[in-house]
Amino acid sequence: MRLATGGRRIVAAVVAVGVAAATAIIAYRVLAPAEVVTTARAAYPTLPTPEAGVVGRLPVTPLIVDGRLRVYAAQRQVYADQPADERHRRTPYWSYRRWPATLDAVVASGTTVVSRWSDGRLVALDARTGQVAWRADGPEPDQERSGRRTGTTTVWQPRGFSLGRSGDGRDVLVSSGAGQVAAVDLAGGTPLWRAEVDAGCREPVGPSTSGQLLTVDDCAGPPTVEFRDLATGEVTGRWRPPDAGADLTATLFGCTSDGAGCAALRTAGPGDATARSWLLGTGDPVLVPALAATGTELVGRMAVTLADGELVGRAVPDGVERWRVAVGLGRLVAVQTGRVHLLTEENELVTVDPSTGGQLSRFVLNVGSDGTGWTPGLAYAADGYVVVERLRRPVDPDGDEQRYYFTSEPLIIAAT
Template sequence: MALAKGRRLTVAVLAAVTALGVSVVVAYRMLAPADVVTPATQPYPAAVTPKVGTDTRLAMAPLIVDDRLRVYATTRQVWADHPVDARTRRTAFWSLRRWPAEVSGVAAGGTTVLTRWSDGELVALDARTGEVAWRVTGPKPAEGYTGRLTGAETVYAPPGLHLATDAASGRVTAVVAGGGELVAYDLADGRQLWRASVDDNCRGESFTTAGGQLALIDTCAQPRAIELRDLSTGQPIAGRQPDVSGTDLAVTPVGCRAAASDCTALRVTAGGQTQGWRVDGETPVAVAALDAPGSVLVGDAVVGFEGTDLVVRSAQGAERWRKSAPDTTLLAAADGRVHLRTAGNDLVTFELNRGRELSRFPLTMYSDDTGWEAGYVQAVDGYVVVERLNRADPDLGDRAYYLGAEPVLIAVTGR
């Protein structure tokens, strides 16, 4: 009897040890650092010609890539679906998931999607296949995922991640800031172009200009000043910064693509005065029409409000056209179009050059509330993506901050 009991005890102990070993293996597989790349299994989709109107409502804010894909980000995953005008989220076309790192930012140029992670990893994906195009370890960002419910900040305004397109060569440069460094990479192959040391405690707003510079605000300088760096070398450019400074200097980039990239202008406030500057060339040029808050530069045109009129002027100040637009908000101006939201919650789109109305339709779906405020807005290739907020108070919880569980609309204004 004693021998039988001993055998049973031994078997029980071995079973417990085995179970513990299995659980440790399972836990390791679940918890160990891991990347899961799920490439596309279907051909790259063709571009679509969507119908005009608002027919898409989503929980997540998409980055529209190559007019074919919608790319999203959440805490530990970046993925794509299609078509762009699908009414709801679709099965992922491709996906990248990492653990325990968090997604810090996403940016796209052409068919390359660059993802930045909290551990400093930069992973570039080929949008056509979802496969890794290149990978390097860069500076660590100050934070991980900050996109909240929609991921809009992560894909539209990722901190410390910018792109810049060289007009002559077409080369796209990615600039990454963090850990006291600025590092630039060729987006095509991940080749490091330059590296520079900076004081993170003194680095304020940063963005890239359409003129091929990286703009930095030195918050420690007395008085504060704007610093422009050459994107091909990373070196400061002497004598080309806007001629303005002040202890209370504040800068707003204007006319930017996603990731505060290729900005056409900036607005500077210092000493109670506001000045607009065009920065789409080698040297910044003061433009009086850009002084007005909310005005934007698109090509050679300045779009803004004068009283209740929407007015489009040349950068030199000559009026091109105006329209009476009381109780109307300028949502975006890009790609030769001006997009307005009316008091009745219609989205009205005008042609930039002549002021011809291209489309007008309700900016809502189903029985959604229309008393919302616009959060992040992106306009590209005739699409307008709008994040809708109940109240623009970021201290609120997500339920109170966003308009419902699907606060993002994609509107099509024509091609």
Template sequence: MAKAGRRRAVVALVAVLAVAASVAVVARVLAPAEVETVARDPYPEAPAPTVGVIGRLPVAPLVVDGRLRVYAGTRQVYADQPVTGRHRVTPFWSYRRWPATLVGVLTEGTTVVSRWSDGKLVALDARTGRVAWRADGPEPGSVPKPRRTFAAPVWDPAGLHVARTADGRDVLLAAGPGAVGGYALADGRRLWRADVGRGCRTDVGSTASGDLVGVDTCAGPAAVELRDAGTGAVRTRWRPPDAPGQLVVTPVGCRDGHSGCRGLRTAGPGGEHSRGWLVTDPGEPVAAPGLDAPGSVLDGERVVDTSGGVVVGRSPRTGEELWRRADVHPARVLAQEPGRVHLLTDRRELVTLDPLTGASRSEFVLDVGRDGIGWRPGRAYAVDGYVAVERVREHATEADDDQGWFLMAESVLLAAT
């Protein structure tokens, strides 16, 4: 009996140890963690790319400092180089978090800011991949799952913008349901936080004059709210004359993404009552008739408008025609950046214009290898003369899965203009 009792005790002890080991393994696997894989090679020089299509990629890139390409994954931010590489290659550096998921990436200079589903903001030094700072921001709320290129989180990060204050400070702005905050981009220090209405306001961008632009319906008809990026104080609450009950606000003339924008377009949900406005100075927006046409874009004191079948340069303040290009095949604006407007024709030619004069900076067909031009553009992005665009199947619908939506596995084209 004693021997049987000892045997049962041994079995019980083994079982307890096994359970304890399993718990330890589960805890180690599921515990919050981050993995920082820094660069081993020196920071690369900026290449001088040849004008034309550089290559194709399976995911959407952010071009940083003219030297790196930064990408997003479900739980990862990573970079490769050179920026002119024909395909995606082994990461130059990588940063992972668990169990939070990545919801947005924004770059400013050599700072790469990532936003996560738990509200954490993590800034990386693009030159090394090292964490520069961490901060607790507003939780982003529900964000649609991105398609496999992850273009939405990197080219249009929800609720994440940068504004430059009058004294030259760069402020990171993070907005979520019920709260918005401002953080010093240099070190992540929180400058302010404001509680705002939940479910009755959205933030759409930042202005060149240093304001966060929001659309607020919490206290009545939709109004545009301009909030000082440096202090969080609401400087202006404004509603366009004769505005519809529901208001859609689109930033235009932006320095990068939806940040540092010089203008806005207001309209109803179906595009009716489209009106253009300048927001280059503090105070209420100023009417800009030259920006009224949906799809027109702003660069400094020029509007580029393709709505009439030809490409026209206008004055934003008066709408006066300043130049015309009737020789460009029917085209639409694909992307815009300071000093360049990139047009895509129905022949899949990428025509890059100088918005000041209308002169062509470059023209070439967006094609590589034997891929052909049987596609339509999805999301697009431009910075420092580089243009990237998703290629979508001509007859795809939003209901299609990624295989039915994208033209091929490497669906993103990257070009230099």
């Protein structure tokens, strides 16, 4: 009887150990860091040539990549569908998932899509196949990504994560956070440089078309714009707008759609009646009055302003008026190479050639039976497409998702 009892105890102990081991294996498989790469099974789509007009509507915010794909962001996933002019979101063409990190930001250039994660990891994907092109480590984001379910802040407003082009022609990816800023070569993920910076008082603004990273430094003394060479990380200069106050807000604009950086800088302080706009180059920024009007956009070397229903193009930097065209009351919503997009008060999308003022297309931004009784939110333009966020009237920034968005598919996409 004692042997039998002892035997049962041994068997029970063995079973308990086995159960514990199995549980540990299952827990490890479920909770251990992992990535899942689902590559494309179909051929890379041909470049579509849609007629000007509304393409469709989407529930989440896309990036247009290579004119062929739409890339989206989820909490722990980057995925793409195709073609770019598909009316609705489709089954993913490819997908990349990570666990337990969460997705912080996504940028794209050419056929390379790069995601940044909450642990600072950078993962580049070949948009043509969905295969991982390279992986690299960067600074961890200094704050948790916030935003609504559409992912707009992740793909259209990536904080601390940007693309630029160095003076020697290399495409450079810059990430910042946790008291560091670092750059890698977009082509292969090779680290270029990493610098320690004072957290909380050095805010990267972004890269310029002249191959420099701009940062607002207010760690000691009045806020100053710092210039850092994209290729080397070396600080090449510091600049402060004349007569600037104790606070300084700096915003880049005139940004290229191919990720080469931005050509102009808008600065303002809390007491300034209007912002001042500066053209960026290799020396100190140059004040350009033609860029000063509220809402002015810079496309190439043309400053475009909408005022009193007229769209006006002025050469930069001399400010000479080159063209003027009546388009109706509204506002500029997006620009891209060779195109300026504005929405009228009736939600007509008007697209104009910035070099001549010639109208390229004009149509009502409506799909199905949705109507036009909405307010435009953020907008994005690339590869001849425009995507506009539609918000419910009156706009309630604190409302829940149903109250805030116009429909369950609030993103409307159009070809121009």
